[in-house]
Amino acid sequence: MRRLLFLNGIKAFEAAARGGSFAAAGHELNVSPAAISRLVHLLEQRLGVALFERKANRLVMTAAGRAYQSGLTPIFDALASLTAQVTAAGHVRALTIGVGPTFAMRWLIPRLADFRRQEPDIDVRITTGGAAVPFGEDWSCGIKLGDGAWPGLVAEPLFAADLTPVCAPRLASQLKRPTDLKGPSLLRVAHSPEDWPLWLKAAGVTRIGARGTEFQFYGQALQAAVDGLGVAMGIRPYIDDDLAAGRLVAPFGSSVPKGMRWYLVYRGFQREQRDFAAFRRWIVRAAAEPAARGKAALRLGARG
Template sequence: MRRLLFLNGIKAFEAAARSGSFAAAGSELNVSAAAVSRLVHLLEERLGVALFERKANRLALTSAGRAYQSGLTPIFDALASLTAQVTASAGTRVLTIGVGPTFAMRWLIPRLADFRKEQPDIEVRITTGGAAAPFADDWSCGIKLGSGEWPDLVAEPLFAADLQPVCAPRLASQLKRPADLRGPNLLRVAHAAEDWPLWLKAAGASRLTARGPEFQFYGQALQAAADGLGVAMGIRPYIDDDIAAGRLVAPFSLSVPKGMRWYLVYRSFRTSQRDFAAFRRWIIQAASRPAGRGKASKVRQMAD
């Protein structure tokens, strides 16, 4: 017979361990912080082991508490997912993907028609919170730029995030070497201030400083570059389709790693869900294929 100990106490402990405080756990569970504290204390008494070290201004998990929480959180995640599946309308199959707005517009959305052809019964919902947005519990998966280290998430690499300047074809004809670049014409992205210095240093042009218009997202800067406003620092895979179609040109062949990669991220229990498994197979295959064929721009070799 399965022995389940004090589920209310287990829920209170998991919420407090995950959030880091009784107050936050109480807010999540719609009870007071004192109630959470009592439930956790009762759970510790029943288990016969301390789960928290109570410190003056914070909670600290004991080694037993860390082990217990690391096993409980995936169980509660799986339970929430199973409940959502059971209570969903008959025939409704929903896949929610968390992704930044530029990645959605520049890569994912143009390819979703292919996924729909393969899986017409799956409803895809895209939520755009930005690359720095925390992974939401109701996401089936996310696509994030980073180091690949996210606690409690599986991260599978999709693309290298390489940097390469791009601009409109007319402007590219004026750029023979990196020294031809001009600071006021170098378009910037607010959250990626390190991109231009990184590439310029590798190109031997570190004396240059990007002083052009600043945009919130890569997509805005790339659109401005296509419209002839200046030279944007492109990041893969954002620029691949535009280069293949001739909308943008990479005037120099030098491509510099950003030091991060794009990853498909998800909770481990998702691998057993057929809709997510289908999307995972599709996106890994799609990421391995070259950009769409079109009027490819000629990439000029960088002069010494």
């Protein structure tokens, strides 16, 4: 026989632990902070374990509280997802994907027609915000660049984030070796200032520094490179399609690892959900295809 202890108290504790305060939990559950405090206190009495240390103006979870919350939050997430699936029966089947704007424009959106052909009944919704945005509660999954360590989430590798300089074909004809690069022509991305120093060091170039126009996103810098403004630091998989189409050229044909990877990020319980499972199978296959095409284009650029 299943024995469930004081569900209202459990729900109040989980909301307070996740939100960091009784006030945040009260707002979420539409009750007063005092009511949340009473429910949590009763739960602690029934468990015989302290879940919070009450300090001035803040709550600090005990070790027992952290362990309890780490197990409860995925359970509540799974329950919310299951409820949404049941209540949405017969309605639109939707997946919400959190992804940065450049990844959306340069890789995901050009390939979504293929997914739609395979799964015409699944409505894919894209929300953008960039790498700094945390995993959203309403996201089915996310595609993020990082080290794969996101607590509470499953991270499956999709691509290696390799770096290589790219530019328009006309400019590439003037670049025979890395020492031909000029600092003012090296386009920069504001949130990745380490890219050019990393590649230049690997190429043995020590007297050149990137001083070209600075852009907020990789996509802007790559478009500027297509338009002949300068040499951008290309990152896979953003450059695969442009290299294959000849809009961009990798004049030196060499790349260095950025030290991160692209990951498909999701909550563990979603693996068994039909619509997410279909998307996961598709994106893993799609991620494998341009890898070979991008590397082939790099080799052609080097020979050219």
